Amino acid sequence: xxxxxxxxxxxxxxxxxxxxxxxxxxxxxxxxxxxxxxxxxxxxxxxxxxxxxxxxxxxxxxxxxxxxxxxxxxxxxxxxxxxxxxxxxxxxxxxxxxxxxxxxxxxxxxxxxxxxxxxxxxxxxxxxxxxxxxxxxxxxxxxxxxxxxxxxxxxxxxxxxxxxxxxxxxxxxxxxxxxxxxxxxxxxxxxxxxxxxxxxxxxxxxxxxxxxxxxxxxxxxxxxxxxxxxxxxxxxxxxxxxxxxxxxxxxxxxxxxxxxxxxxxxxxxxxxxxxxxxxxxxxxxxxxxxxxxxxxxxxxxxxxxxxxxxxxxxxxx
Amino acid sequence: xxxxxxxxxxxxxxxxxxxxxxxxxxxxxxxxxxxxxxxxxxxxxxxxxxxxxxxxxxxxxxxxxxxxxxxxxxxxxxxxxxxxxxxxxxxxxxxxxxxxxxxxxxxxxxxxxxxxxxxxxxxxxxxxxxxxxxxxxxxxxxxxxxxxxxxxxxxxxxxxxxxxxxxxxxxxxxxxxxxxxxxxxxxxxxxxxxxxxxxxxxxxxxxxxxxxxxxxxxxxxxxxxxxxxxxxxxxxxxxxxxxxxxxxxxxxxxxxxxxxxxxxxxxxxxxxxxxxxxxxxxxxxxxxxxxxxxxxxxxxxxxxxxxxxxxxxxxxx
Numbered sequence: 001x002x003x004x005x006x007x008x009x010x011x012x013x014x015x016x017x018x019x020x021x022x023x024x025x026x027x028x029x030x031x032x033x034x035x036x037x038x039x040x041x042x043x044x045x046x047x048x049x050x051x052x053x054x055x056x057x058x059x060x061x062x063x064x065x066x067x068x069x070x071x072x073x074x075x076x077x078x079x080x081x082x083x084x085x086x087x088x089x090x091x092x093x094x095x096x097x098x099x100x101x102x103x104x105x106x107x108x109x110x111x112x113x114x115x116x117x118x119x120x121x122x123x124x125x126x127x128x129x130x131x132x133x134x135x136x137x138x139x140x141x142x143x144x145x146x147x148x149x150x151x152x153x154x155x156x157x158x159x160x161x162x163x164x165x166x167x168x169x170x171x172x173x174x175x176x177x178x179x180x181x182x183x184x185x186x187x188x189x190x191x192x193x194x195x196x197x198x199x200x201x202x203x204x205x206x207x208x209x210x211x212x213x214x215x216x217x218x219x220x221x222x223x224x225x226x227x228x229x230x231x232x233x234x235x236x237x238x239x240x241x242x243x244x245x246x247x248x249x250x251x252x253x254x255x256x257x258x259x260x261x262x263x264x265x266x267x268x269x270x271x272x273x274x275x276x277x278x279x280x281x282x283x284x285x286x287x288x289x290x291x292x293x294x295x296x297x298x299x300x301x302x303x304x305x306x307x308x309x310x311x312x313x314x315x316x317x
Numbered sequence: 318x319x320x321x322x323x324x325x326x327x328x329x330x331x332x333x334x335x336x337x338x339x340x341x342x343x344x345x346x347x348x349x350x351x352x353x354x355x356x357x358x359x360x361x362x363x364x365x366x367x368x369x370x371x372x373x374x375x376x377x378x379x380x381x382x383x384x385x386x387x388x389x390x391x392x393x394x395x396x397x398x399x400x401x402x403x404x405x406x407x408x409x410x411x412x413x414x415x416x417x418x419x420x421x422x423x424x425x426x427x428x429x430x431x432x433x434x435x436x437x438x439x440x441x442x443x444x445x446x447x448x449x450x451x452x453x454x455x456x457x458x459x460x461x462x463x464x465x466x467x468x469x470x471x472x473x474x475x476x477x478x479x480x481x482x483x484x485x486x487x488x489x490x491x492x493x494x495x496x497x498x499x500x501x502x503x504x505x506x507x508x509x510x511x512x513x514x515x516x517x518x519x520x521x522x523x524x525x526x527x528x529x530x531x532x533x534x535x536x537x538x539x540x541x542x543x544x545x546x547x548x549x550x551x552x553x554x555x556x557x558x559x560x561x562x563x564x565x566x567x568x569x570x571x572x573x574x575x576x577x578x579x580x581x582x583x584x585x586x587x588x589x590x591x592x593x594x595x596x597x598x599x600x601x602x603x604x605x606x607x608x609x610x611x612x613x614x615x616x617x618x619x620x621x622x623x624x625x626x627x628x629x630x631x632x633x634x
Contacts, residue, residue, distance in 0.1 A: 177574050184586070
């Protein structure tokens with residue numbers, strides 16, 4: 001297999017694009033595509049102050065790398081979740097995030113959940129009894145809360161996450177199997193700013209996971225290989241397995257599924273009225289916008305789990 | 318496993334309904350459910366004259382059986398497609414349809430495609446070069462044309478087909494993976510009458526294929542076991558395989574997927590305007606409604622394949 005651009009030996013072959021590229025041209029192509037997607041979906045401009053949610057994995061570190069290379073102003077946010085799983089998961093991922101920031105002289109904000117509220121995610125999940133025995137619901141809730149807070153308190157207009165196509169297709173697949181109207185109307189490369197929440201963007205949403213792994217590898221980015229130990233057995237991993245088998249039989253399945261969804265929605269497949277049925281107001285405790293009456297889900301969860309810590313955590317920066 | 322109703326040994330266990338029934342109670346339950354679906358989706362009433370599309374398979378013969386037992390006026394339509402496939406597929410399926418009609422003293426209309434247009438489906442497909450080497454597209458087109466014609470010419474207000482949940486879920490799955498707006502807006506238990514086309518209904522759309530197989534078996538209905546020899550390798554069979562694996566891992570997946578789709582659409586998920594963008598007018602050749610300019614797809618296909626036969630076929634009853 002030869003590089004389409006120079007005829008040298010290809011390093012990456014993308015069957016769904018019918019495109020093979022050598023290392024150098026792949027490392028040119030992927031940032032070009034990223035820039036194209038940022039523009040196409042109007043994610044942000046050079047004037048924006050971007051906060052990248054960095055987990056220490058290949059996607060988020062590659063995203064940070066790409067944004068800096070493309071000339072954007074992007075700082076990182078690492079959230080210490082206190083997940084060990086026998087391999088020191090959180091510690092290792094923190095190390096990779098810090099190493100990347102130091103190597104590139106970048107600003108990395110660090111928020112440690114246990115230091116702030118007194119308990120790590122697995123314990124919070126256990127005490128609050130949310131999520132059917134898995135900490136993923138509490139983890140997602142906490143990460144969203146912290147990301148929103150840091151973006152607001154430190155003046156970031158845009159919050160960027162490293163979700164790749166495999167992530168997005170799996171979420172869309174689940175939302176479609178259940179026909180979850182609210183999620184189908186919101187899922188996409190951009191979630192607009194609203195009620196004081198920073199705009200959320202996913203610049204990698206059109207890259208397959210293996211394309212991101214190839215980028216990190218060829219660029220020499222060091223990252224944590226392990227998945228979160230709690231991810232095993234999750235529905236999103238199950239859906240990824242189903243989609244992977246279909247992708248294997250019919251290359252391009254995931255990309256078509258995701259892009260045709262975006263296009264059908266753009267062309268007005270869904271009724272507009274449903275998008276505006278929820279109204280936001282500030283949480284009485286932390287001030288973040290919420291649709292729940294009174295306090296937001298996060299503050300209610302924390303109060304059940306660690307009654308004394310709510311106000312400290314909500315106001316800390 | 319015991320029958321929920323009488324405690325005798327169960328003959329059918331439906332994990333997705335958490336319901337097991339003995340033979341007698343299953344043969345009571347399935348018609349009751351059918352009647353419930355006919356009412357719920359307002360398919361038809363006792364005053365309607367129903368034409369059942371009968372293939373000789375378990376679904377369509379069971380449907381005919383059910384409608385008669387429930388007291389509806391239902392005649393059959395068998396379309397001879399001229400498919401041999403080494404097993405005499407069409408001949409055998411015709412025999413089963415005829416046997417059922419005779420046993421129950423029912424009226425069966427028979428239309429033989431080769432006798433009417435001079436060529437069987439596989440040859441029509443080959444000559445007309447539609448469908449990428451498979452006759453399924455030409456077969457579907459022809460069957461729809463014949464069913465519509467017979468319903469119109471013989472005064473049937475309703476056309477009933479034996480599509481079961483596995484069929485409907487597979488079609489929905491394909492339409493969803495491709496986000497085919499037109500199909501997503503139309504697919505359902507009922508396609509209303511329009512421009513002289515009879516209403517189309519699918520009374521079995523909420524029964525799993527294995528529930529229909531169990532009904533035919535327990536009721537003693539004899540039917541053709543073989544699938545159409547051309548079905549092998551089709552996308553609908555591929556999608557059925559994907560859904561079967563998910564159903565196996567999570568019983569109820571197909572039923573939820575289909576019912577939640579119907580419910581989300583009922584609640585207004587999709588924009589209405591898209592439903593009315595296509596306009597129908599009579600085909601200049603056969604008079605059936607079509608969105609194509611001039612003649613309908615069927616008449617154009619026939620003209621290419623068998624130039625002399627168009628008008629004969631279009632006006633024959």
